[in-house]
Amino acid sequence: MESSELIRMAADAFAQGKPVMVFDSDFRECETDLLWPAAAATPAVMRRLRQDCGGLLFLAIGDDVGEKFGLPWLQDLHTHPVLVEENPVLDSLITDDLQYDTRSAFTLSLNHRETFTGITDHDRALTTRRFGELASEMQEESAIEAMAALGKEFRTPGHIPLCREAPGGLETRQGHTELAVAIARLAGLVPCTIGAEMLQPDGDRALSVEDARAYAAKHQIPMLTGEDIMKAFGL
16 A cells, blocks of 8 residues: 555545554564543543553643643753752753654653542543643633643643654654644644553563554554654654
């Protein structure tokens, strides 16, 4: 199947709230993510991510969404001179040796205020779904209004870690975060995508591409590569 047709199938599926799988590349993390639109998150979706993937559940958000809600990158917080002075251990824990990139995409972690512990499939679905819905609702509002709305519904720390797209998106970084939000954009959705990395059953390494494709075929899930997505954006 041609890349353009596969992209169309994946975008159509995602627009309908169905999953898509994305393998980044042989030259990056060599990992496949199982992804859903954030607003389509249900307890069943969270359960499947937890049981079938084995990796970290993460909510990838567009840089524009992060900007609207004022969500900082943790790497920036952890290297802020004032915080480092008050918490010297941050200087010892500095992120300067990532093997797959120069910068982490992680921002804050959230729980919806109506959750209990925040870790159950029900709680994580609520947090994920409402964040995706709120991001859509706040598109035409000011940053001040968006931050107030976020604070009214959510608290930090929580059990859904958010990863924010790098400024410039795929033109500047081709990580799982950028690829995940790119799928949402191709589907015409707000760039908020819930996903998890797929691991081998023993958890010691990423699921092989062959096994990932077999899973995709078994469950009739469109599977893309980072190269497919880059081509779709003319990169």
